[in-house]
Amino acid sequence: MSRVVVDVMLKPEILDPQGQAVANALPRLGISDVSSVRIGRRIEIEFAGEPDLDRAREIADKLLANPVIEDFSIRLDDTVAEGA
Amino acid sequence: MSRVVVDVMLKPEILDPQGQAVANALPRLGISDVSSVRIGRRIEIEFAGEPDLDRAREIADKLLANPVIEDFSIRLDDTVAEGA
Numbered sequence: 001m002s003r004v005v006v007d008v009m010l011k012p013e014i015l016d017p018q019g020q021a022v023a024n025a026l027p028r029l030g031i032s033d034v035s036s037v038r039i040g041r042r043i044e045i046e047f048a049g050e051p052d053l054d055r056a057r058e059i060a061d062k063l064l065a066n067p068v069i070e071d072f073s074i075r076l077d078d079t080v081a082e083g084a
Numbered sequence: 085m086s087r088v089v090v091d092v093m094l095k096p097e098i099l100d101p102q103g104q105a106v107a108n109a110l111p112r113l114g115i116s117d118v119s120s121v122r123i124g125r126r127i128e129i130e131f132a133g134e135p136d137l138d139r140a141r142e143i144a145d146k147l148l149a150n151p152v153i154e155d156f157s158i159r160l161d162d163t164v165a166e167g168a
Contacts, residue, residue, distance in 0.1 A: 001119065007126050019127070022147050029146060031139055035085065035132045042091050042126035043103070048119045055115055062113060063106050 002051035003077040006060045009040035014069045040070075044077070051076055086135035087161040090144045093124035098153045124154075128161070135160055 010016050019037040026034050043064055045056055056074050065072040094100050103121040110118050127148055129140055140158050149156040 009126065009128070022127075022143070025147060026143065029142065031143065033132045033136070033139075034129055034143075036128075036130040038128045038130075040126045040128070042093065042124045043106075044093070044120075044122045044124070045118055046120040046122075048117045052117070055117075058113065059106070059110065059115065059118075063109055 002047050002049075004045045004047065004051050004053060004056040004074060005077045006043040006045065006056060006064055006072055006074050007040065008043065008060070008065045008070050008072045009038060010069055011071055086131050086133075088129045088131065088135050088137060088140040088158060089161045090127040090129065090140060090148055090156055090158050091124065092127065092144070092149045092154050092156045093122060095153055095155055 016038050019039040022039070023034060023037040026032070026037075041064070043060070045059065047055075053074055053076070060072045060074060061067070100122050103123040106123070107118060107121040110116070110121075125148070127144070129143065131139075137158055137160070144156045144158060145151070
């Protein structure tokens with residue numbers, strides 16, 4: 001079993017109200033040295049056999065990310081040690 | 085400027101209908117070697133000065149993750165090269 005991780009984040013020029021809400025709540029926790037918070041998605045794709053980055057890219061492009069407002073990056077997760 | 089990344093994922097025993105929906109759509113793309121898809125959140129926290137992992141942990145614990153159904157992990161993102 002092998003895992004590919006897709007990180008989907010809003011493009012930098014797109015406003016992120018959800019992250020902004022978290023950033024605005026931080027002073028109430030006494031935290032003042034955070035300059036920004038951005039919230040995106042992390043998708044873990046488990047392949048039955050060998051991991052296939054091209055397949056993962058196709059999945060991200062067609063099903064996971066909206067290319068108008070989001071960027072994505074793909075990487076192999078080599079921290080998976082369980083199973084075969 | 086320094087960035088800490090918080091990954092929030094549903095605990096393994098919690099059903100993930102969103103990921104399941106993506107997994108169910110894959111055969112239509114001709115992809116059959118994916119065994120599971122799990123969808124979580126990736127949060128990027130930018131610190132104005134030095135990154136503070138303890139602070140990030142506090143933020144994740146109080147604002148970002150629901151400890152009843154979610155696990156989170158925290159790491160320094162050393163890929164940030166832009167700016168000072």
